[in-house]
Amino acid sequence: MKFDFRVPHNTISLCVREVCQAIINEYKDECLQCPITQVEWREISAEFCRKWNMPHACGALDGKHIACRRPRNSGSLYYNYKGFFSIMLMGLVDADYKFLWIDVGGYGHMSDSQIFNASELKECLEDSSIGFPAADPLPNDEIPTSYFILGDDAFGLCTYLMKPYSQRQMTKEQRIFNYRVSRSRRIVENAFGIMAQSWQILFTTMQQEPETIAIIVETF
Known part of the structure; x- marks a missing residue:
């Protein structure tokens, strides 16, 4: 330029x-609107049920490492378990690959669960300030079941976050459940892939300072 x-x-x-x-x-x-009412969350849940056969899912959550050069005087703060320096991008995605919420700029050494636990999203889910729906029965059932967002094994299981079974010897029903969860959660990984294909600088090691990288990534 x-x-x-x-x-x-x-x-x-x-x-x-x-x-x-x-x-x-x-x-x-x-462009980045996180739902704040029960009606909006239920609409997202209905799309997950229709497209991915996962009722009561209100989004898929995951993190992505954005490679960067080693920041000065940062020690190992930005050095991740994959063996390179990075900042963290965490995103919540709906059933149509649209980002509902992002958190960008976390240290590369932090895990997905650490980023989520320190995020505004978890705080809002804990204090019910974003209108997350109250529990109601699943299709063809009468027992009230909580609505939830989907995560992988890196996250902790709680009433508003669902993850697959991690045990090895599972029943047929548990394997089917894991398949449903994994297929629905894959949406967020696909969304990261679509973003990287659109902005191929994400395939490289960005040379700016972490604060500038965070602004650039948020712009994408």
């Missing part, structure tokens, strides 16, 4: 950050 516009690279770096921040300020509330 510095050759296209004949502007020094240090000025370009400031422009990129300012433009990305302006895009976030203008469009974030329009």
Whole structure:
């Protein structure tokens, strides 16, 4: 870009950050809307049931490592278990691969559960401030069952977060349940893949500072 516009690279770096921040300020509330009423959550749950045969699921949750160069004087804060430096992107996705909520900028050494436990989303689920639906019966059943978001083994099981069985010897019903959960939760991994294909800089090691990377990724 510095050759296209004949502007020094240090000025370009400031422009990129300012433009990305302006895009976030203008469009974030329009493009990234987390449900806040029971009606909105139930609509998402109905789509999961219709498309993925997973009733009462209100979203799929997972984290993604965004590779970056080693930040100065950071020690091992950004060094993840995969063997490279990164910041964390965590996202909640609906049945149509649309992001409902994101948290970007966590240290690479942190696990998905650590990011989630420190997030605003968990706080809101705990204090019921985002209108998560009350329990009601599953199809063809009479026992009230909680609504939940889907996660993998990295998360802790609770009333509002469902994960697969982790034991080895499972019954037929448990294997079917694991298949349903895994197939529905895969939506969030597919959403990350779609985002990376659209913005292929995510396949590389980003050279900016972590704070700037977080702004750029949030713009995507």
